[in-house]
Amino acid sequence: MRFFETAVAGAYHIEPDPFVDERGVFARTFCAETFAEKGLVERFVQTNTSFNPRKGTLRGLHWQDPPKGETKLVRATRGRLFDVVLDLRPESPTYLAHAGVELDADRRNALYVPVGCAHGFLTLSDDTEAFYLVSESYSPDHARAARWDDRAFAIAWPFAPTVISPRDATAEDFTP
Numbered sequence: 001m002r003f004f005e006t007a008v009a010g011a012y013h014i015e016p017d018p019f020v021d022e023r024g025v026f027a028r029t030f031c032a033e034t035f036a037e038k039g040l041v042e043r044f045v046q047t048n049t050s051f052n053p054r055k056g057t058l059r060g061l062h063w064q065d066p067p068k069g070e071t072k073l074v075r076a077t078r079g080r081l082f083d084v085v086l087d088l089r090p091e092s093p094t095y096l097a098h099a100g101v102e103l104d105a106d107r108r109n110a111l112y113v114p115v116g117c118a119h120g121f122l123t124l125s126d127d128t129e130a131f132y133l134v135s136e137s138y139s140p141d142h143a144r145a146a147r148w149d150d151r152a153f154a155i156a157w158p159f160a161p162t163v164i165s166p167r168d169a170t171a172e173d174f175t176p
């Protein structure tokens, strides 16, 4: 695995090192030892998957407040998606910055979203599936949302969503 810094401190775009032979492709997609060596979270307690039949589906931007903050390791296991990490850590040097990465099932790349950051994605093809490891269990009482088009963030999405939940579409303006 190769780790590339992004515009958000502590968030990494991860490219696999695939082993290709006549049978096909093998790639390690997570390794606790490697993650620990890099100072990243290496213990995950939940995995999530979301299947999105329509291109233009936007989920997010979501996070959980302390003490249920989540680190996420996100990949596309079908199709392609534009994955966004948004820094909501006031103490961070990149506070309110974001990074967007295209995750592609064929590339098998991933995005590491550190705790304290919001996460969301826009699907770039029909039948896109996201799969992600999460370091904290789900807690509705700590779940928070920010709006994809909030001017506080000026996120450069590839295009506007055509499918979005009422909760996400009406999330309140972010107040620092």
Ligand SMILES: Cc1cn([C@H]2C[C@H](O)[C@@H](COP(=O)(O)OP(=O)(O)O[C@H]3O[C@H](C)C(=O)[C@H](O)[C@H]3O)O2)c(=O)[nH]c1=O
Pocket (backbone or CB within 6 Å): 048, 050, 059, 060, 062, 063, 072, 119, 120, 121, 137, 138, 165
């Ligand atoms: C996240 C979650 C949700 N749920 C239940 C709650 C709802 O009844 C249903 C759908 O939840 P929601 O509409 O929040 O699903 P998404 O909009 O895909 O939420 C996710 O979207 C962005 C991209 C994320 O990064 C988070 O993982 C997560 O917030 O699943 C659970 O039972 N467990 C869970 O861990």
